Amino acid sequence: MRRGFKAEAERLADRTRSDLGLTPTTPVDVRVLARHLNIEVVPADQLIDIRKLQELIAEQDGAFSAASFHLPDDRVVIVCNPLNDSARTNSDIAHEIAHILLRHEVRELQTIGGNVFFTCDPDQEEEANWLAGCLLLPRQILLREAFANASADHIAAKYKVSTQMARFRLNTSGVNLQVRRAQQSRSRRPRA
Numbered sequence: 001m002r003r004g005f006k007a008e009a010e011r012l013a014d015r016t017r018s019d020l021g022l023t024p025t026t027p028v029d030v031r032v033l034a035r036h037l038n039i040e041v042v043p044a045d046q047l048i049d050i051r052k053l054q055e056l057i058a059e060q061d062g063a064f065s066a067a068s069f070h071l072p073d074d075r076v077v078i079v080c081n082p083l084n085d086s087a088r089t090n091s092d093i094a095h096e097i098a099h100i101l102l103r104h105e106v107r108e109l110q111t112i113g114g115n116v117f118f119t120c121d122p123d124q125e126e127e128a129n130w131l132a133g134c135l136l137l138p139r140q141i142l143l144r145e146a147f148a149n150a151s152a153d154h155i156a157a158k159y160k161v162s163t164q165m166a167r168f169r170l171n172t173s174g175v176n177l178q179v180r181r182a183q184q185s186r187s188r189r190p191r192a
Contacts, residue, residue, distance in 0.1 A: 001126050009127070012101060013134030024140035027159045030093040033135070039068075039100065040075060041093055043082040053083055066092035068100055076100060087162045091132060098131035099124070133169045136161050142175040147182075 014024065020036050022028060034041050044053055044064070056063055065088070066080040078096040080089050104124045137159060145155050152166040159166070170176045 001123065001130065005127060006130060009131040009134050010139060013131060013138060016101065016135065017138065024138050025144055027141075028094075028135060030090050030097065030136070034078065034093060034097060037097065037100070038076065039097065040077045042077055042079050044079050045082045047079060050082070053081065057081075057083060065089075066096045068096040085162075087156060087160055087165075090160050091136065091162050091165045094132035094135050095128050097135065098128040102127055102131060104128065129168075130172075133165060133173075136165060137169040139173060139175065142169055142173055143178070146170060146175050146179040 016033070016037075017024070017026075017028060020028070020033055031041055053064070064081050065084060066078055068076060068078045070076055078093055080092055080096075082089075084092065102124070104127070137155070141159065142155075145158075150158075152163050152170060155161075155166040155170070156163040
């Protein structure tokens, strides 16, 4: 990830959430965020037969989660996989919103199971993952929950994200380390 990107992404997420009227500790509904940004969210089974999706998933599990499209009529549409659970779908939609906010360009086409997919380069995928996490679980939420000793599972359920996303944010944001150090510092203080 390019130097300074993580801090830049945290600020972009804070501004985007603030524009939506959210406080730093308010959960975000990604579909409301998408509407606010004039992005349509469409489950893929509204566009193709669900059996085609099931065949694709049988061919390669996880091959399709979501994709964003910039249409000629200036509409932006995120197509998501309705076969995924809602927590995963929230993360997937946030990831696509992140690509859009970061103005990432499609880099290559891939064909899987006879279906063509657009992908971004690995650096852009990493940036979108980071920004999606910032949108879903801002640092203030993570700090509050971590200081309350909330588990990744608890955070995931409370904020409607995957446990994987909650764990990722707690670990990679440095919040777990910050909380651990604060707790160790408190435990070393002499008692009066």
